[in-house]
Amino acid sequence: xxxxxxxxxxxxxxxxxxxxxxxxxxxxxxxxxxxxxxxxxxxxxxxxxxxxxxxxxxxxxxxxxxxxxxxxxxxxxxxxxxxxxxxxxxxxxxxxxxxxxxxxxxxxxxxxxxxxxxxxxxxxxxxxxxxxxxxxxxxxxxxxxxxxxxxxxxxxxxxxxxxxxxxxxxxxxxxxxxxxxxxxxxxxxxxxxxxxxxxxxxxxxxxxxxxxxxxxxxxxxxxxxxxxxxxxxxxxxxxxxxxxxxxxxxxxxxxxxxxxxxxxxxxxxxxxxxxxxxxxxxxxxxxxxxxxxxxxxxxxxxxxxxxxxxxxxxxxxxxxxxxxxxxxxxxxxxxxxxxxxxxxxxxxxxxxxxxxxxxxxxxxxxxxxxxxxxxxxxxxxxxxxxxxxxxxxxxxxxxxxxxxxxxxxxxxxxxxxxxxxxxxxxxxxxxxxxxxxxxxxxxxxxxxxxxxxx
Numbered sequence: 001x002x003x004x005x006x007x008x009x010x011x012x013x014x015x016x017x018x019x020x021x022x023x024x025x026x027x028x029x030x031x032x033x034x035x036x037x038x039x040x041x042x043x044x045x046x047x048x049x050x051x052x053x054x055x056x057x058x059x060x061x062x063x064x065x066x067x068x069x070x071x072x073x074x075x076x077x078x079x080x081x082x083x084x085x086x087x088x089x090x091x092x093x094x095x096x097x098x099x100x101x102x103x104x105x106x107x108x109x110x111x112x113x114x115x116x117x118x119x120x121x122x123x124x125x126x127x128x129x130x131x132x133x134x135x136x137x138x139x140x141x142x143x144x145x146x147x148x149x150x151x152x153x154x155x156x157x158x159x160x161x162x163x164x165x166x167x168x169x170x171x172x173x174x175x176x177x178x179x180x181x182x183x184x185x186x187x188x189x190x191x192x193x194x195x196x197x198x199x200x201x202x203x204x205x206x207x208x209x210x211x212x213x214x215x216x217x218x219x220x221x222x223x224x225x226x227x228x229x230x231x232x233x234x235x236x237x238x239x240x241x242x243x244x245x246x247x248x249x250x251x252x253x254x255x256x257x258x259x260x261x262x263x264x265x266x267x268x269x270x271x272x273x274x275x276x277x278x279x280x281x282x283x284x285x286x287x288x289x290x291x292x293x294x295x296x297x298x299x300x301x302x303x304x305x306x307x308x309x310x311x312x313x314x315x316x317x318x319x320x321x322x323x324x325x326x327x328x329x330x331x332x333x334x335x336x337x338x339x340x341x342x343x344x345x346x347x348x349x350x351x352x353x354x355x356x357x358x359x360x361x362x363x364x365x366x367x368x369x370x371x372x373x374x375x376x377x378x379x380x381x382x383x384x385x386x387x388x389x390x391x392x393x394x395x396x397x398x399x400x401x402x403x404x405x406x407x408x409x410x411x412x413x414x415x416x417x418x419x420x421x422x423x424x425x426x427x428x429x430x431x432x433x434x435x436x437x438x439x440x441x442x443x444x445x446x447x448x449x450x451x452x453x454x
């Protein structure tokens with residue numbers, strides 16, 4: 001071990017100022033040797049220090065370069081990658097910058113599996129997982145009766161009925177028209193024919209297609225007369241068959257109606273018709289809504305959203321509200337968000353943070369109570385969420401707001417609504433922290449009620 005440089009220097013200095021202790025001091029040659037050793041030691045320490053300093057500078061430069069690289073990447077690409085809408089669905093919202101969110105919906109007849117909303121994060125990735133749209137199996141509840149076979153379709157189903165049954169769900173039996181007359185005498189046969197004719201309504205006398213000759217055979221003195229399907233013996237004349245008015249017979253009978261909407265009697269048969277905006281289904285008796293929006297037969301402009309309704313469509317365009325002390329910008333076709341408030345503007349901070357617009361299409365006199373819409377907090381900041389119903393008397397007469405869990409409120413329809421009618425309701429979700437309001441979010445729900453119950 002070399003002596004410490006400090007000790008060697010102090011020894012030299014002590015011997016120099018106290019000559020009396022010269023006999024205890026090392027010789028001059030020994031001191032020069034010690035100084036040389038100290039010099040070598042200091043040179044080694046200096047070289048090691050300089051090498052450590054160069055290594056430290058290299059590490060600092062690497063850290064600075066690594067910290068600047070993500071910032072440069074964000075400067076060149078400050079948006080999340082393009083987010084595609086799920087198959088059989090659509091995406092609401094075009095913004096892809098950090099902090100913005102997009103909403104993913106499914107087309108009618110499909111249900112969403114996964115995240116309904118996704119947010120562009122600081123890491124330039126989307127929150128949550130990409131959802132999918134799964135076809136809703138309308139046949140899962142076995143709606144077809146009396147041996148009917150259910151065929152699942154998009155947003156509807158069709159029943160293929162067994163022989164002898166008809167109707168949208170095979171609920172109505174088909175009538176069989178057959179009559180037997182006993183020809184014991186002219187009087188009795190006539191009375192039997194008259195009695196039989198009164199059991200089935202005949203069409204009013206008209207053109208020849210409504211009258212057909214009967215088919216009679218005699219077996220051992222008994223006359224059997226039959227008519228073609230859709231005809232019955234006419235009065236006392238057993239040789240004449242008159243068209244049966246099936247529409248009148250099954251208008252509101254126990255077996256059910258033949259047609260969901262309107263019935264038109266035809267010679268020996270009938271046909272069902274549907275109102276404008278509907279097509280007759282494959283069973284010939286029910287009505288299926290025409291989706292003018294999906295078929296692109298509406299007259300909505302590019303600035304408008306097409307909302308399909310039962311029997312028609314609506315063209316809507318969302319306009320951001322004009323509120324004192326705050327301004328709003330449209331971030332998607334159905335959402336407006338408040339611009340940042342100045343630090344000293346308390347009135348601005350009390351206005352709603354966002355407005356969301358949603359549109360529902362329902363049939364007339366929909367059964368109640370029924371959940372129509374749910375509002376949830378994606379990332380609650382406070383300790384309390386408060387849900388409330390806004391709007392006038394009409395909204396409060398038909399709607400109420402209930403909490404389904406801690407973070408979700410639901411808009412309930414509490415009374416049937418006859419159409420045609422348009423109802424509007426506003427659901428407010430407020431975030432609170434120790435009873436201090438942190439934010440307000442308004443969801444405006446517009447419900448288009450059809451004039452028909454199908």
